[in-house]
Amino acid sequence: MTLRRTGATTRRVLRQLHHDPRTVALLLAVPSVLMGLLAWILRGRAADFNRFGPPLLGIFPLVVMFLVTSVATLRERTSGTLERLLTMPLAKAEFVMGYALAFGFTAVIQALVVSGLSFGLYGLHVSGSAWLVVVVAVVDALLGTALGLSLSALASTEFQAVQFMPAFILPQLLLCGIIVPRSQLPTALHWLSDILPMSYAVGATQQLSTSATVTSEFLVDIGVVAMFAAAALLLGAATLRRRTR
């Protein structure tokens, strides 16, 4: 793997975003407005806002980057650019890392804007460091990108790709502990939630909400999310095929 080809791929993906200002605006505006909406709905109920807000700061980038990456990768497959790249001296890992870095960078900007508004304007409060909320959001975004890269191999059309959002993301949202704490789930569902990455993504922000210091639970949670992201990136690289039927 070379830095030159990975970096070139990252710059190329960012340049594509640069040519699509509306997407960039949506990436920043949609989560900002939604967090504002949540703050408004829960006005005067600071405890609830502080409970639901931080997990959402992590879930937005996960969902958005998952969708954006799924569509972008599918576009590479259907337009023939991926096939062209794979006839060139580009390693699969360079392709996958190029995407991860580009969307990871985008996620940093998104997390800074949305967290800045949430903590500064909407009055969100966590016991731990607000900066760590940004870190969790970025790791979650990388997980979304990684899942998008690997799962898009299963889709052959855009119609199929967008179905993966409700298929893979919504069940995790139901089981991740926001609606019902995971410890109160029926045993089978609790086990299921143990193997889903979003449970740990939400767990990490919940730790930040409630404790002022960095707990070992927080480190385990964020570590698990990072490992899921790394595994999904490896899977994503493995699903790229130089030869097709």
Add this chain to the structure above:
Amino acid sequence: MEPAISVEHLQVIRGGRTVVADVSFTVPSGTLVGLLGPSGCGKTTLMRSLVGTQVVASGLVRLCGQLAGSQSLRSQVGYVTQAPSVYSDLTVSENLRYFASVLGVQRGAVDRVIDDVGLGQHTDTVVGRLSGGEQTRVSLATALLGSPRLLVLDEPTVGLDPLLRRDLWALFTGLAGTGTTLMVSSHVMDEAERCQRLLLMRDGRILADDSPSSLLARTGSTDFDAAFIALVEGLPA
């Protein structure tokens, strides 16, 4: 010297259908070969087998002595698919700069290939806003970037203005003169005369492997359409 292309008993099966059936041929380097035949005859599949993106059922494909698809060939083979495979949301030069970085070639190559395909006026235009023919040329320029030893071009002149087609064929002939081997496919028979060597294909098989003049002479035809019909109907061969 190793032939630039050597294909032995190639067979490709896609979706239960034999698309390329027992095809064998060799091409010496520095040759401009035309791969002609009606659409659906297996031209694209044969070309994909050459560049190593096609899963083949049996047979051997070697380029410059190495197995098709091997890693060392990746910087030596340029491939242009029928549909322009470039990023439609980037400008011409952004596309070429990216592919140049992937190939590890100098930035100067970008200006050279833009000139080669006559897109100098559109350097900073987003590819999606160009016409179909211009997009094809961006895709072609990408394949020229690394000065590859072998160029596999799938219908690169479809839908182009006759002057531009003439210029591109002159470019292809010039490249062959400098030792580059080119395989150019077309479903338009009159492009045959611009090639040094012809492979006529039908139903996954090679119907003829000959020079243009000798093909006309031995079929007693004055044009390539007639020659093709004569070969299919088994007339003087």
